[in-house]
Amino acid sequence: MMTAATPTAERRVNRVEAYVEPAAAAPHGRVWEASKGVLIAILAFVYMVPVIVLILTSFKTQVQVMSKTPTWIFMPTLMNYHTVLMEQGFLRYMTNSLIVGLVSTLFTLVVGGCASYALVRFNFMGKGAISLGTLLLRMIPPAVLVVPIYVLWTFFGLSDTLVGLIIIYVGLNLPFTIWVLISFISDIPLELEEAAVVDGCGPWRIFFRIILPLIKPGLAAAAIFTFRISWNEFILALVLTNRMTRTLPVATTIYLTDTGIEWGNITAMGTLVALPAIIFTFLAAKQLISGLTAGAIKG
Amino acid sequence: MGQQRLFRGVTPYLFVAPAAGILVFTCLYPVIKGFELSFYDWSLGTPITSRKYVGWENFVWAWQDPALFNSIKVTLIFTACSVLAELFLGLAIAFMLEKGIRGIAVFRTIFIIPIMIAPVVVGLLWRYLFDVNFGLINYLVQLAGFEPKIWLGTPGLAMPAVIVTDIWQWTPFMFILFLAGLQSLPKDPVEAAEVDGASGWQVIRLVKLPLLAPVIWVAVILRIIDAFRSLEVMFIMTFGGPGRETEVLSLNIYKTAFMSQRLGLAAVNAVFLLAFILVLSVAFLTIARPALSKR
Numbered sequence: 001m002m003t004a005a006t007p008t009a010e011r012r013v014n015r016v017e018a019y020v021e022p023a024a025a026a027p028h029g030r031v032w033e034a035s036k037g038v039l040i041a042i043l044a045f046v047y048m049v050p051v052i053v054l055i056l057t058s059f060k061t062q063v064q065v066m067s068k069t070p071t072w073i074f075m076p077t078l079m080n081y082h083t084v085l086m087e088q089g090f091l092r093y094m095t096n097s098l099i100v101g102l103v104s105t106l107f108t109l110v111v112g113g114c115a116s117y118a119l120v121r122f123n124f125m126g127k128g129a130i131s132l133g134t135l136l137l138r139m140i141p142p143a144v145l146v147v148p149i150y151v152l153w154t155f156f157g158l159s160d161t162l163v164g165l166i167i168i169y170v171g172l173n174l175p176f177t178i179w180v181l182i183s184f185i186s187d188i189p190l191e192l193e194e195a196a197v198v199d200g201c202g203p204w205r206i207f208f209r210i211i212l213p214l215i216k217p218g219l220a221a222a223a224i225f226t227f228r229i230s231w232n233e234f235i236l237a238l239v240l241t242n243r244m245t246r247t248l249p250v251a252t253t254i255y256l257t258d259t260g261i262e263w264g265n266i267t268a269m270g271t272l273v274a275l276p277a278i279i280f281t282f283l284a285a286k287q288l289i290s291g292l293t294a295g296a297i298k299g
Numbered sequence: 300m301g302q303q304r305l306f307r308g309v310t311p312y313l314f315v316a317p318a319a320g321i322l323v324f325t326c327l328y329p330v331i332k333g334f335e336l337s338f339y340d341w342s343l344g345t346p347i348t349s350r351k352y353v354g355w356e357n358f359v360w361a362w363q364d365p366a367l368f369n370s371i372k373v374t375l376i377f378t379a380c381s382v383l384a385e386l387f388l389g390l391a392i393a394f395m396l397e398k399g400i401r402g403i404a405v406f407r408t409i410f411i412i413p414i415m416i417a418p419v420v421v422g423l424l425w426r427y428l429f430d431v432n433f434g435l436i437n438y439l440v441q442l443a444g445f446e447p448k449i450w451l452g453t454p455g456l457a458m459p460a461v462i463v464t465d466i467w468q469w470t471p472f473m474f475i476l477f478l479a480g481l482q483s484l485p486k487d488p489v490e491a492a493e494v495d496g497a498s499g500w501q502v503i504r505l506v507k508l509p510l511l512a513p514v515i516w517v518a519v520i521l522r523i524i525d526a527f528r529s530l531e532v533m534f535i536m537t538f539g540g541p542g543r544e545t546e547v548l549s550l551n552i553y554k555t556a557f558m559s560q561r562l563g564l565a566a567v568n569a570v571f572l573l574a575f576i577l578v579l580s581v582a583f584l585t586i587a588r589p590a591l592s593k594r
Contacts (some may be wrong), residue, residue, distance in 0.1 A: 011543065038397050040406065045391065045537065047409050050467070051416075053435060054424050070438055089538035112319045130315060132584075137326045139580045141528035143549035144569045148329035148336060149555045171325025174318055203310050232417035234531045235549075239557060249419040251542060256423060263427055270420045278417035285408040292472060293479040 004030070011128050051278075058268040065264045080268035091245065100162055100247060101230040104169040108221055108226045111170065112177035119178070120185045121193070138175035142235050150239045160242040168236055172227040178260075180291060184218030185211060205262040221291035223281050231276060248273050309450070317475030336566035339475055343560035350508065356395070361567045369543050370551035372572065376458070377547060378526040381465040386519060388466065389473025394503055396474070397481050410471035418468075425464040429536070429568065455538050461545050464532055474516050480514030481507065520583045527575055548572045 027168065059076035084090055094114060118124070119131055149168060158164030181188045188211065196206050212219070234249045242251060255262065281288065332529065337357055341350035348562035359366050396403060401569075413421060429450040437447040450460045492506045523539050530549035533539060539546030539554065546554070552572065 039331070039395065044406055044409055046467070047413065047471075049435075050424055050428060051412060053428065054420070057427070060348070065433060067430075068438070071437060080424050084379070111321060114314045115318035118311045120310035122314070124311040124315075130319060133327075134322070135584070136577075136580055137322055139524050139583075140326055140330065141340060141549055141572055141576060143552045144333065144573045144576070145329050145532055147562055147565045147569060148332040149325075150556070151336065151347075151562065154334060163355050167321070171321050174322055178318065196435060207314075210585060228415060232419065234417070234419050234534070243488075244542065249417050249531075250424065252419055253488060256426075256535060258543070259432075263433060266423055270423050274416040274420045277417070281408060281412050281415050285404070285411060285426065287409055288476055289479070292414070292475055 011266050025134055032108045034215045054267050057263055058271045060264055061246055080264040084265055093246050093248050096162060096245055097248040099233055100165050101227045102139060104166045104230045105223050105226045107170045108177050112174050113181055113212060116178045116181035116185055120182055132179050134272045146235055146239055153240055159240050160245055162245050165237060165240055169230040173229055177222040177226060178221045181215060181218050184215040188214050221287040222282060224289050228277060301350060309467060323392060324357045330397050333566050336563055337570055341562045341565045343562055347525050354533055355561045357567045358558055361564060370546050370548045374527060374547045377462060380462045381526055382519060384466050385470045385473045385522060388470045389477055391476035391479055392474040403438050412467040414472055418531035419535060421468050422532040426536045429460050452541050454541050457541055461533055461536055476514060476518045480511050484510050516586055520579060524579050
């Protein structure tokens with residue numbers, strides 16, 4: 001591909017020079033600033049309201065949910081949460097989701113960390129193919145995998161087990177994790193490792209004692225994204241689990257019928273499913289943004 | 300590079316082996332298996348021995364299947380409308396927030412919540428908002444003096460509802476990428492243009508947008524790929540309905556395999572989806588990444 005910077009830069013200079021007349025009415029007045037503030041406030045409102053509706057509804061009685069005019073101020077009730085948590089199996093589904101999320105995150109980080117270290121620091125045969133393959137695998141839609149995975153997992157006795165779900169989630173998350181960690185490991189100065197080699201450290205010791213502690217921010221970002229995928233994933237969990245191994249997103253959809261939806265209960269479940277994500281978002285917004293932009297801004 | 304000389308031989312492979320093994324087992328092998336499946340006639344729930352080799356018959360059937368073409372059309376319409384709207388909204392918001400305003404950190408936190416929460420929750424939340432009787436949207440429609448609508452059950456309304464949901468969920472992704480891109484732009488060209496008397500709009504159109512082009516490409520292609528993958532929101536809001544109006548390719552695959560129980564045909568549809576994704580991925584690799592790395 002051509003270099004993006006040079007031609008654009010030239011074009012830009014030419015075009016700017018072509019404008020000899022002074023700029024028209026400057027939009028950067030006080031009115032502009034004020035309307036900008038109003039627009040942003042409206043946007044924030046549009047983004048807050050649905051989430052607030054979800055959480056508020058989960059604390060409403062059935063009568064309040066059914067009312068034609070939405071109520072914003074009311075006496076909150078925990079009845080929906082009580083119903084949902086007492087519901088048969090719900091606590092089990094929650095435990096399943098936690099186990100699958102945590103175990104798959106841990107495995108993804110260790111396995112992905114090793115692979116990214118090798119891809120950054122070592123030269124070996126097939127390195128290019130592995131990097132490229134990882135990038136392509138990141139794009140595969142779960143819907144492409146759902147049929148063959150269902151067939152294979154049934155064949156291997158992995159379907160309806162948590163282990164089966166964990167294995168596929170590690171696989172789904174590895175490409176992104178490797179992508180993020182590579183950029184963090186590349187930033188570590190090589191001298192550190194060279195000094196460790198002089199001191200007689202082997203590659204594994206270097207990796208676990210020097211590299212891993214240094215890329216903690218990268219690991220944190222990757223961990224949140226991995227946990228989020230494993231916790232949120234729906235379609236594979238839907239076909240790979242049964243009554244015992246179901247995860248929360250799958251359990252939630254079971255209560256969505258065509259008619260007579262108990263919105264109080266559903267929104268309570270939805271709030272519980274969304275809770276980790278909301279907590280992570282407020283705790284680590286910065287890391288999340290660096291994770292979202294990884295690979296797109298840095299290249 | 301003393302280190303590389305020391306750790307030659309088998310060590311690099313040991314580092315890569317676990318990841319490579321898992322990726323082959325969970326992604327590559329299933330994809331190959333999917334190709335193989337597409338040549339068989341096999342009903343869900345029957346033993347593997349009962350499957351029948353039918354050659355290209357599934358492909359021939361799929362080629363004449365209006366449901367497959369419909370779902371491809373639906374996927375393209377959904378993707379085009381959502382991604383275009385997200386692109387323009389994302390650019391507009393990024394330019395508004397670029398200079399930085401008070402409380403920007405809070406706004407950014409609010410905006411990434413839709414990306415972080417489960418698509419299942421996004422789906423049920425918007426199904427509730429679009430609900431005929433209890434939804435906030437019909438309440439607002441009635442306040443404005445219009446008749447309430449059966450948003451998710453009326454042809455012509457369900458698709459826009461699903462698109463609005465996607466725009467709500469993913470515009471923040473665009474604007475976060477654009478904002479990060481804008482903040483990493485070189486300062487000199489912008490200042491030079493301002494000294495030359497370019498207006499704010501001219502600076503944006505003639506200086507910033509061309510410089511931002513690589514980031515825009517990356518964001519758009521990543522979003523297109525994601526839109527092709529999305530399925531949960533339609534699964535929950537409409538389950539593809541009314542009729543097949545919102546049945547995207549991913550949902551079609553699920554329904555063919557687990558409702559119609561035709562695994563071979565579902566595998567063929569998956570091959571079509573994979574082909575689209577492959578083209579998009581190659582576009583991503585050849586257009587977006589080189590442009591970025593040379594920046």
